[in-house]
Structures are given as structure tokens and as C-alpha cells.
Amino acid sequence: MRKKKTSILKGFTLIEMIVSMGVFVIMASVISVSFSSGFSSYKNSRDLQKDIESAQYGMNAMAKSLRTSTIIDPFSTTDQAQYVIFYDYSATRCYEYRFNGGVLEARWRDASNPIDSTASKNECGATYLNGSPGGWNNLTEGYVTGQFFVTPSSPGPTPAARVGRVTIFATVKKTSSGQQFSSRIQTTVSLRDYNNAGY
Numbered sequence: 001m002r003k004k005k006t007s008i009l010k011g012f013t014l015i016e017m018i019v020s021m022g023v024f025v026i027m028a029s030v031i032s033v034s035f036s037s038g039f040s041s042y043k044n045s046r047d048l049q050k051d052i053e054s055a056q057y058g059m060n061a062m063a064k065s066l067r068t069s070t071i072i073d074p075f076s077t078t079d080q081a082q083y084v085i086f087y088d089y090s091a092t093r094c095y096e097y098r099f100n101g102g103v104l105e106a107r108w109r110d111a112s113n114p115i116d117s118t119a120s121k122n123e124c125g126a127t128y129l130n131g132s133p134g135g136w137n138n139l140t141e142g143y144v145t146g147q148f149f150v151t152p153s154s155p156g157p158t159p160a161a162r163v164g165r166v167t168i169f170a171t172v173k174k175t176s177s178g179q180q181f182s183s184r185i186q187t188t189v190s191l192r193d194y195n196n197a198g199y
Contacts, residue, residue: 051142058139
């Protein structure tokens with residue numbers, strides 16, 4: 001009599017299938033969370049960088065005007081303030097910059113008598129700027145706070161005379177998914193109002 005040959009088919013058992021699927025699901029979850037976190041961090045960094053570039057642009061525009069200006073207010077030595085008012089001789093224009101509600105703002109008004117810089121400088125101030133055409137202009141995007149440290153020029157004979165400077169501190173903040181990201185930037189501008197300082 002011939003014996004019947006039976007072939008044994010090899011495969012996965014139900015338990016092995018469940019275990020392997022469980023391991024796959026765990027690994028897929030970990031990879032998905034890591035990818036999502038990395039993408040979110042990249043997006044937040046990119047958005048923060050965009051806001052920083054916007055703040056730097058606003059500060060550079062202000063620094064350019066400050067270089068040929070005389071500080072009107074705040075006028076006390078090494079004053080710390082949320083705003084600064086100055087008269088720009090090169091543009092014959094009165095400016096005010098301020099940090100307000102998370103935005104760097106600016107307003108300006110042309111001198112009423114550009115031929116007489118002394119008279120124009122004397123009329124420059126908050127009251128004069130209240131009549132600014134167009135009012136306040138936003139110079140930044142995102143949430144930006146900051147302050148000014150002002151050392152005005154001091155008139156007098158050399159070496160008592162001092163050319164002033166303005167240091168601008170700004171903090172750019174961004175909140176996303178309950179996390180807060182921030183970066184600080186600063187710039188210092190030396191004033192060139194030599195005539196006002198007595199040079």
C-alpha cells in the first residue's frame with residue numbers, strides 16, 4: 001500500500017499577525033508625530049524669521065532717518081521710552097516712532113518752513129505731529145515690542161560737547177499651539193547733528 005504524502009503549508013498564525021500589526025501601528029504613530037512636530041517647528045521658525053525681517057526693515061528705516069537728526073523727545077540723558085520724536089535735517093521732516101500694541105509705528109510731518117531748520121526743529125513735537133497726514137503707519141508684521149534708550153547730543157565746546165545716540169531694542173514674539181517663540185534684536189545709531197552739539 002502506498003502512503004499518502006501530506007504537504008504542510010507554512011504561514012502566520014493569528015497571534016503573529018496581531019502582534020506585527022500592533023508593532024507597525026506603533027512605529028507609524030511615532031514617525032507621524034515626529035514628522036508633524038518637525039514640520040510645525042519649521043513653519044514656526046519660518047514665520048518668526050519673516051516677522052524678524054519685517055522688524056529689522058522697520059528699525060533700519062528708522063536708523064537711516066535718525067543719523068541726520070536731533071532728538072526732540074525724550075530729551076533727558078539716557079532716557080528709556082516707548083517712543084522717540086526727532087527732527088531730520090536732511091529730510092526737513094519731523095518724525096515720531098513708537099512701539100504700540102505689538103507694532104512699531106511711525107508718523108511724520110514735513111516742516112512748515114524748510115528753509116529755517118531752527119524754526120522747524122522748534123515746532124517739531126507731539127502737538128505738531130498730531131496733524132500728520134495719514135496718521136500712524138505700521139512698519140512691522142507680527143507681534144513686536146520694544147523700547148528706545150536715548151542719549152541726546154549735548155551742545156557746548158569741545159570736549160564737553162557730545163554727539164548723541166539712540167539704541168533700539170525690539171522683541172519679536174510668536175505664539176503657536178500654546179508655545180511661544182521669541183527673538184530679540186537691537187541696533188544703535190549715532191546721531192550726526194554736529195552743529196547742534198557745537199562742533
